[in-house]
Amino acid sequence: MDTRGHAPASLLPRPMRVARVVTEMAGTVTIELEAGAFAFAPGQFVMVSSPGVGEVPISISSDPDDGTPLALTIRAVGATTAVIAAVSEGSWLGIRGPYGTAWPDIPEGDLLLMAGGLGLAPLRGAFLRALRAQERIGRVILLYGTREPGMILFDRELLGWMRQTRAEIHVTVDQAHPGWTGNVGLITTLLERERLDASNTTAFLCGPEVMMRLSARQLAALGVSPSRIHLSLERHMACATAQCGRCQLGPLILCRDGPVVRHSDVGRALGIAEL
Amino acid sequence: MEHDGELRAMGAEALDVLIAALVARGYDVIGPTVRDGAIDLHKIHGMGDLPIGVTDEQEAGRYRLAPRADGAVFGFSNGPSSWKRHLHPPQTRLWHADLSGDRPVYVSDVEAPARPMAFLGVRGCDLAAIAILDTVLAADEHYQARRQNVAVVAINCGQAGATCFCASMGTGPAARSGFDLALTELVGDTKHEFLIETATPLGTSLLAELPTRTATDEDLARAAAILETTRTQMGRTLETAGLKEDIAAAAESPHWQEVAARCLTCGNCTMVCPTCFCTEMEDTSDLTGAHAERWRHWESCFTLDFSYAMGGSVRHSPASRYRQWLTHKLSTWEDQFGTSGCVGCGRCIAWCPVGIDITAEAKALQAEARP
Numbered sequence: 196m197d198t199r200g201h202a203p204a205s206l207l208p209r210p211m212r213v214a215r216v217v218t219e220m221a222g223t224v225t226i227e228l229e230a231g232a233f234a235f236a237p238g239q240f241v242m243v244s245s246p247g248v249g250e251v252p253i254s255i256s257s258d259p260d261d262g263t264p265l266a267l268t269i270r271a272v273g274a275t276t277a278v279i280a281a282v283s284e285g286s287w288l289g290i291r292g293p294y295g296t297a298w299p300d301i302p303e304g305d306l307l308l309m310a311g312g313l314g315l316a317p318l319r320g321a322f323l324r325a326l327r328a329q330e331r332i333g334r335v336i337l338l339y340g341t342r343e344p345g346m347i348l349f350d351r352e353l354l355g356w357m358r359q360t361r362a363e364i365h366v367t368v369d370q371a372h373p374g375w376t377g378n379v380g381l382i383t384t385l386l387e388r389e390r391l392d393a394s395n396t397t398a399f400l401c402g403p404e405v406m407m408r409l410s411a412r413q414l415a416a417l418g419v420s421p422s423r424i425h426l427s428l429e430r431h432m433a434c435a436t437a438q439c440g441r442c443q444l445g446p447l448i449l450c451r452d453g454p455v456v457r458h459s460d461v462g463r464a465l466g467i468a469e470l
Numbered sequence: 471m472e473h474d475g476e477l478r479a480m481g482a483e484a485l486d487v488l489i490a491a492l493v494a495r496g497y498d499v500i501g502p503t504v505r506d507g508a509i510d511l512h513k514i515h516g517m518g519d520l521p522i523g524v525t526d527e528q529e530a531g532r533y534r535l536a537p538r539a540d541g542a543v544f545g546f547s548n549g550p551s552s553w554k555r556h557l558h559p560p561q562t563r564l565w566h567a568d569l570s571g572d573r574p575v576y577v578s579d580v581e582a583p584a585r586p587m588a589f590l591g592v593r594g595c596d597l598a599a600i601a602i603l604d605t606v607l608a609a610d611e612h613y614q615a616r617r618q619n620v621a622v623v624a625i626n627c628g629q630a631g632a633t634c635f636c637a638s639m640g641t642g643p644a645a646r647s648g649f650d651l652a653l654t655e656l657v658g659d660t661k662h663e664f665l666i667e668t669a670t671p672l673g674t675s676l677l678a679e680l681p682t683r684t685a686t687d688e689d690l691a692r693a694a695a696i697l698e699t700t701r702t703q704m705g706r707t708l709e710t711a712g713l714k715e716d717i718a719a720a721a722e723s724p725h726w727q728e729v730a731a732r733c734l735t736c737g738n739c740t741m742v743c744p745t746c747f748c749t750e751m752e753d754t755s756d757l758t759g760a761h762a763e764r765w766r767h768w769e770s771c772f773t774l775d776f777s778y779a780m781g782g783s784v785r786h787s788p789a790s791r792y793r794q795w796l797t798h799k800l801s802t803w804e805d806q807f808g809t810s811g812c813v814g815c816g817r818c819i820a821w822c823p824v825g826i827d828i829t830a831e832a833k834a835l836q837a838e839a840r841p
């Protein structure tokens with residue numbers, strides 16, 4: 196679903212009531228909203244504000260097709276996100292959007308999802324879509340890397356997917372603690388173990404930029420076409436309507452041309468420091 | 471002169487009649503006026519507010535007013551303000567919200583000015599800049615509300631400065647499009663007149679109220695000669711052939727570091743640029759928390775905050791920030807909006823406190839690309 200250019204130009208938020216707040220880990224919550232009819236595609240983002248405090252871009256972590264409420268997973272990292280992450284059920288947030296490009300439709304061949312840290316949130320909807328399409332597509336592989344075992348996002352849901360679906364899911368942490376029997380190391384070490392059918396693989400990547408840059412480079416080296424490697428990029432976004440100039444990456448205006456872009460379109464730009 | 475519109479001539483004093491006619495139609499007339507040692511763009515009430523007999527001397531990092539003996543009304547080149555200030559103001563309230571009830575109520579602050587604006591004395595470079603903003607901010611309701619119903623009286627530029635290069639950018643010195651009326655100032659020893667040309671029904675109806683005569687072939691020849699003189703007055707040039715590609719290819723040039731050794735990252739160039747449109751949002755509330763507002767204000771790609779995301783600034787070094795500005799102006803603007811982001815007005819050169827010259831820096835990068 197290509198939603199480019201369909202974003203409303205209005206900068207006026209819609210008030211939405213907070214239906215439920217789920218604590219994912221310390222400082223990170225998933226906020227479910229009473230959004231009413233709200234069409235979006237996995238990978239898109241909304242602008243979320245607390246009136247009088249500030250506004251931030253947040254990707255959508257719910258699945259548009261399974262009837263669940265609009266959900267946003269937010270980590271308190273700055274003044275605005277700290278206030279938003281502390282909202283209580285029944286309070287109100289201002290929402291604009293959805294904005295930006297979505298993940299491509301689930302491809303016919305093998306689908307590789309690579310997520311780092313909170314980057315699993317915008318991939319969640321795409322993963323659930325892939326599970327539903329599993330009858331007609333090839334392998335569904337989810338590689339997830341995070342800092343430490345206590346910072347595994349959607350950990351219970353991940354366990355459920357591991358046990359109850361055919362998806363191949365591997366998790367790694369940068370730093371283990373006693374009791375962790377899983378993988379330790381960067382997400383690229385998980386990729387090294389996968390025997391990918393490179394010519395038949397499409398990859399969706401979301402995480403810290405350095406993680407995506409290294410993973411995309413490794414995938415390209417394995418023979419995955421850069422035009423089938425999709426990344427979700429982040430820059431400062433103030434308007435989300437391509438009018439504030441803040442989220443430029445070379446020729447791209449990422450709120451409009453992204454956040455989901457092809458590696459073939461951004462590989463050079465990502466390799467230039469401070470662009 | 472490249473238009474087919476009706477061409478008339480009028481005495482210079484009839485400019486007062488034109489201003490009065492605009493005011494009578496409900497316009498606030500915005501035009502050049504001397505303020506704080508510069509020719510700036512503000513609301514004017516009559517011809518007396520215009521910088522009659524004043525010119526400016528400009529060079530890289532330098533701007534000074536000086537008298538001119540011929541009493542020309544538009545005998546200066548661009549001052550620090552552009553029409554951007556009136557179309558896309560430095561601060562705009564986007565909405566306000568009432569938070570006193572159970573549910574917040576957001577109210578849009580999109581509104582047209584109480585009186586439509588008439589711009590008097592818009593040069594070719596600035597007509598091009600307005601056309602660029604029209605494209606960039608096409609979906610911005612706040613811009614469009616101010617832009618609608620703006621009347622434009624252009625001036626065929628009769629005085630270019632040492633920092634000007636509109637001829638290189640193909641935007642001037644003649645006013646080509648985007649106006650209702652266009653003037654050419656004819657200053658002579660015995661006569662001081664304006665040629666006046668209409669391009670729209672509004673222009674034609676205004677023209678009908680002015681004390682004009684039919685323009686002669688001699689008037690036309692003088693107007694053409696004035697534009698030719700203006701062309702030769704420009705102190706700067708920019709080679710645009712291959713420029714977009716050369717600048718894009720120069721992303722990792724050591725030259726950015728060389729410019730950064732001089733650049734103060736003050737952002738003056740972005741403030742005076744007639745097309746720089748970047749903004750920041752700011753939310754405010756009153757002490758009770760019952761009322762909130764969102765404001766949009768100009769922001770510059772030279773600040774660290776501009777690219778702040780993910781816990782740090784993407785463009786930390788001054789070199790990367792100058793690269794962003796120049797590359798956006800001369801290269802990626804074309805990818806994004808289909809035109810150059812530079813109109814050749816020269817403001818960024820004059821108002822840079824250390825005199826960094828976009829044409830010189832572009833030339834240095836071009837020379838690296840094609841040794």
